[in-house]
Amino acid sequence: xxxxxxxxxxxxxxxxxxxxxxxxxxxxxxxxxxxxxxxxxxxxxxxxxxxxxxxxxxxxxxxxxx
Numbered sequence: 412x413x414x415x416x417x418x419x420x421x422x423x424x425x426x427x428x429x430x431x432x433x434x435x436x437x438x439x440x441x442x443x444x445x446x447x448x449x450x451x452x453x454x455x456x457x458x459x460x461x462x463x464x465x466x467x468x469x470x471x472x473x474x475x476x477x
Contacts, residue, residue, distance in 0.1 A: 413471040422468050429464065433457045 413419050433454065440450055 413467055419468070419471050422464065422471075426461065426464050426468065429457070429461050433461065 413422055436457070437450065437454060440453055445453065
């Protein structure tokens with residue numbers, strides 16, 4: 412949960428970093444020869460974490476606009 416502007420800014424930075432990290436990991440896994448199905452399985456936990464983080468950011472944004 413994000414409680415203040417400082418945490419919000421940190422969350423935005425972390426979200427950007429996590430998205431970049433996912434892209435980098437996917438490229439590494441492709442280069443290592445993982446199949447599309449294996450890639451989906453590897454990406455799913457990271458994508459789920461990112462989506463949860465996005466929801467927290469959006470929740471904070473909505474609470475600030477009220």
